[in-house]
Amino acid sequence: MVFGEFDSTTSTNKKINNMYRQYKTNQQCWDEVTNEIIKSKEREKICLQMFGQKNLIGLTKEQRDLFWKSI
Numbered sequence: 001m002v003f004g005e006f007d008s009t010t011s012t013n014k015k016i017n018n019m020y021r022q023y024k025t026n027q028q029c030w031d032e033v034t035n036e037i038i039k040s041k042e043r044e045k046i047c048l049q050m051f052g053q054k055n056l057i058g059l060t061k062e063q064r065d066l067f068w069k070s071i
Contacts, residue, residue: 046070 024032044054047067056064 043071 047056048054050067050070051059051063056067059067
C-alpha cells in the first residue's frame with residue numbers, strides 16, 4: 001500500500017468514513033436547533049395548559065408521566 005491510500009477494511013478508516021457520513025452543513029445544524037426550539041416551546045405550551053406552569057419541576061411522578069404520554 002502506498003502512503004496516502006486507504007484500506008477500507010481497517011478500523012481507523014471505518015472511523016474516518018463514519019465521520020464523513022455524519023457531517024452536516026451549517027444550515028442543517030441550524031435547522032436542527034430551530035426544530036428543537038420549536039418542539040420545546042410546544043412542550044412548554046402543553047405544560048402550561050395542563051398544569052399552569054412552564055416546566056415539570058415540582059410535579060409528581062404521575063403528573064410528569066401524564067405529561068409525557070400526552071405528547
